[in-house]
Amino acid sequence: MRFATYEHGGTVHAGVVSEDGVHAFPAGVTVLDLVRRGLPAALEAGGSVLSGPAVPLASVRLLPPLEPPSVRDFVAFEEHVEGMVAPASVPPEWYEAPTFYFTNPCALVGAHDDVPIPPGSRLFDFELEVAAVLGPDAIFGYTILNDWSARDLQRREMKVNLGPAKGKDSATTLGPWLVTADELEPYHDADGFLALDMRVAVNGVEAGQDLLSNMGWPFEELAAYAGRGTRLRAGDVLGSGTCGNGGCLAELWGRRGEQTPPPLKPGDVVEMTVEGIGTIRNTVVAGVDLPPVRRARSRHPRRRSR
Template sequence: MKFATWEDGGVVTAGVVGEHGLHALPAGVTVLDLVRAGLPAALEAGTAAFSAPPVPVDAVRLLPPLQAPTVRDFVAFEEHVEGVVKGVSGGTGGVAPEWYQAPTFYFTNPYALIGAHDDVAVPPGSQRFDFELEVAVVVGKDGASLSPEDARDHVFGYTVLNDWSARDLQAREMRVNLGPAKGKDSATTLGPWLVTADELEPYRDDDGFLQLDMRVSVNGVEIGQDLLSNMGWPFEELISYASRGTWVRAGDVLGSGTCGNGGCLGELWGTRGEAAPPPLQPGDVVEMTVEGIGTVRNRVVEGIDLPPVRPARQRPRNRKRQS
């Protein structure tokens, strides 16, 4: 089943996706409510919603399928790391041994989530704007210190994630050995809807990975293609790691990290040794399609013009107040 959230005439509605459009859930019910209720209850509510008259998808504005309490973004594709180390971080190539030891993630901005067809503004001060093709898993129930086997029961579903990235801001931040932060928090696309886990089980291989085709194009020209099954860890391992010594909660979103083979421009800049294709510019349209989930399509627009950030002053390092 596919759950969606949309806005029409200022009214926000949640519902299910059917053959002829969107079918509304009862007023006031959100997709996050259904996730917290658990998958069996959500499927029951979704089945009942099909009795509501369909609303054409192209007649409304799709919002992120749910308002996620937290968003973690992993870096689970080795090929992506290889390219980005050279193209963004300024390294000489290769993957740090620490990458292989455990999944790595950072927390990104849950207030910056945008819908499947929303415009995305270039972050202030950025000249090297980029996309990142990912799939996100949505946690279906609370849990702490979960084993990977237990984590399988905590998967509610999946959605497409585009981690928009200001590569120049990111590169500066990561040289401070803390980040990324402002390089990543301007926008994250989620959508077009949330697909329940049962729909994607037929794609699971013998090693527990989902063999989903992933593609991204800019202005109609395909830039990258990969399989989700090229992840270094399956989603159950990511949920398990995120929960080590702490909690994951129903509705939390965990991104796979960017796929390889052109899943972002930064990877290609590293492997090719030049900014080709060039950074995104206002007017560019980025389209991502993940098999079994759907397509998101966002247009890049001009961002706001802000004054440069003031640099730090040179501290005198006095230890006593001056009289």
């Protein structure tokens, strides 16, 4: 089943997507509510609205499928890590345990929304990923995630051994809807990974393609690691991290030693398709023009008292 959050007639609804369009739940029901109930109850609730009227998808604005309590983004593809480092190599620490960072759940955008370039960035990039959404006791479902990245801001931040922060927190696309885990069960391979084809194109030209099953860990192990020593909540989002083989521009730059293809610019259209889930398509637009950030003062001579 496919659960969506959408805007129609000036009102936000949760609904179930079918071949006829999207069927609305009663007012006040959200996709996060359904996720918190657990998959069996959500499927039952979804089935009860499928007999109702459908609104054509072409007449709605698809929003992020849910408002998650948190968004963790992992780096689970070995090939991506290798391509981001020159000369190509994978740090031995990558193999020891999954690594993730927290991104901004308030900056989620929908499947077809415009995406502004962050203030001060000249190296704007996409990242092709799949995200798992946690239920009360298991993975509830999956959606496509585009982890938009201001590479110049990100690189500066990470030289201070902290971040990424402003390099990542301006926009993250989730969509087009949340596909329940039972629908994708046939795609699991013998090792428990989801063998889904992933593709990204810029202005109609394919930039990258990979299989989700090339992850170093399956989502269940990412969730187990995320929950070590802390508490996970239903609705938490876990991103796979960028796939290999052109899952982002920075990986291609790292392998080629030059910025080819060039960084994203206003007017560029980034389209991502994941087998069994769907397609998201966002247009890059100019961002807010802000003045440069004031540099920190140097602490010299050292002050030990007033």
